[in-house]
Amino acid sequence: MKTAGGCPFHHGGNTAMDKPVTKWWPNALNLDILHQGGARTNPMDPDFEYKSEVQKLDFDAVKADVKALLHDSQDWWPADWGHYGGLMIRLAWHSAGSYRLADGRGGAGSGNIRFAPLNSWPDNASLDKARRLLWPVKKKYGNKLSWADLIILSGTVAYEDMGLKTFGFGYGREDIWGPETDVYWGSESQFLANSEERYGDLDDTSTLENPLAATHMGLIYVNPEGVNGQPDPLKTAAQVRETFKRMAMNDEETAALTCGGHTVGKAHGRGAVDQIGVEPEACTVDSQGFGWANPGLEGKASNAFTSGIEGAWTQHPTQWDMGYFEYLFDYDWELKKSPAGAWQWEPVNMPEDVKPVDASDPSIRQNPMMTDADMGMKMDPVYNEICQRFRKDPEYFADTFARAWFKLTHRDMGPKANYVGPEVPSEDLIWQDPIPEGATDYDVNAVKAKIAASDLTPAELIATAWDSARTFRGSDKRGGANGARIRLAPQKDWAGNEPERLQRVLAVLEPIAAQSGASVADVIVLGGVVGLEAAIKQAGSNVSVPFTPGRGDATTEMTDAESFEPLEPLADGFRNWLKDRYSVSAEELMLDRAQLLGLTANEMTVLVGGLRVLGVNHGGSRLGVFTDRIGALTTDFFVNLTDMDLSWHPAEDGFYEIRNRKSGEVKWGATSADLVFGSNSILRAYAEVYAQDDNKEKFVKDFVAAWTKVMNADRFDLT
Known part of the structure; x- marks a missing residue:
């Protein structure tokens, strides 16, 4: 029984938000960005697909309703000159204007302006009024019209109502249901600091x-x-x-x-x-x-x-x-x-x-x-x-x-395949990263056989497929394996893609694509499939790797090389590589890449553990390769990481040594991006699952599922 005046709550669990783990241990790796916006926050049914729902919309009626509200001045927030056009344009503009090219984050594609911190930025003062003015329209059309689409539509309709012939409009932005914790807006402790x-x-x-x-x-x-x-x-x-x-x-x-x-x-x-x-x-x-x-x-x-x-x-x-x-x-x-x-x-x-x-x-x-x-x-x-x-x-x-x-209001929607509605422009714009439709009628098994018969190693095939796909950014839906832009400037020369190895692999795969009628993009991904299936078989398992044809090949003329420069990986924790030393840790950079790829913490864990034992580290590095069976898709990374007969020690240049406790013999070298899977309590929990004797088959299946997710991340034609 609480005494009079006392608080009846224990302030535990989700009621105590003032003492997060990172407040007590600021150097702890915060995995929250991998789990934002998950099923727990989403109020929609599990089978709800906005892209399907929005196509049921009466597009003319929506525009008519938005146009009508522009002229319906309210006493609680009166319109300038009786017209809300300027306010709605500002709402749309400020929603889209938070986008930045460097990491593709921000922008209008998710309706994030409804949530902190954007909803309370000084620059967005009183845009809360604009959203409330739009509420009757949102309420009327419900699930068929996202806030993200409505906000941009309101600004576009406002321009049309004022006399501008607009270029077009695409629906298809899906709402999020809480703040985006992955976006770094700056280190300042106050707004409008110098x-x-x-x-x-x-x-x-x-x-x-x-x-x-x-x-x-x-x-x-x-x-x-x-x-x-x-x-x-x-x-x-x-x-x-x-x-x-x-x-x-x-x-x-x-x-x-x-x-x-x-x-x-x-x-x-x-x-x-x-x-x-x-x-x-x-x-x-x-x-x-x-x-x-x-x-x-x-x-x-x-x-x-x-x-x-x-x-x-x-x-x-x-x-x-x-x-x-x-x-x-x-x-x-x-x-x-x-x-x-x-x-x-x-x-x-x-x-x-x-x-x-x-x-x-x-x-x-x-x-x-x-x-x-x-x-x-x-x-x-x-x-x-x-x-x-x-x-x-x-x-x-x-x-x-x-x-x-x-461009401002559609930049973060990705390719035109994500656009919906009758006003989508037919013109292909270079900033939309256009990709021609790929063939699907070729003999996939015949292509796999030709790749397998080549002198390319499984590691080379897997690394090339990974490098092609890892550029995908869920933030603005750019990059990825579709288009095979890894063979074009600037990607073909990126240090992270090991240009010499890349050209050797492409010299084999491109003729196979030409002979079979498949796209180079498909053949690169198929190369990864061939390499993985060989590694799975070598580990004593018999799991097939899914593949869906249909990727196309972009050309230099379709590629805005300058805007692709920011997509260059400066680190890849999945292949245990850093281009340089940075102020942030290797594991933090790996976490950022995992979030952009749309991976969960468990998917990140299984991919890192698998890629290590496959021997696909950048430059052939042995750091983190905790296995004597390199090339086989085994659970050895996790088994040896959690083996208490071993000990872990700092070494030179920020690396680590893993030694036998009794003999002191150095068995393996490691980076912090390896050891974090044993030191972080959440990641260790996942690692222990895959280190168990009964989860060898589960590991292979989970790895294949996560791998396929990355390979298909930019296949908007499949959704």
């Missing part, structure tokens, strides 16, 4: 810490007031260029997005910052997730507060037109402070009748404004030249923007 924390040298934008793209914690791009809040358009333009480059946007796309994004809508900064409430995640329960409370709103759109900058960019902010360029280039601009105290640029001597009307009261005209990034479009010579070209050719500007908007 940029120095992210840069090696603030004057050299290329020194922005990887994989980050935004200049501050809590922003999707750059500080609109200037570098560290200090206006300097040329410096801001340099940061804009680097940030958008890290989203795979070139200068023309960047200028189009900046100018087209600011052709409509307005910024909000009327009122005192200290009167604005806390963000959604910091709110009390009675707020019901509504953040940034504004006691001065008084039912007026012009009193809304978001960034602290105040004003529209054009005279007609609910119309797609060329007004942005007219304002920017036809007037001189001077620095001023917004009502909320933020730096912004305002026109000098602009006639009253040219100014935009107030967002709430059409009888009042207000000064327009430009951010420091906007002034960068004018003052940076490259951006200026592009903008002048746009100004001279409105149709070219509209088309360039429409294409850039489509």
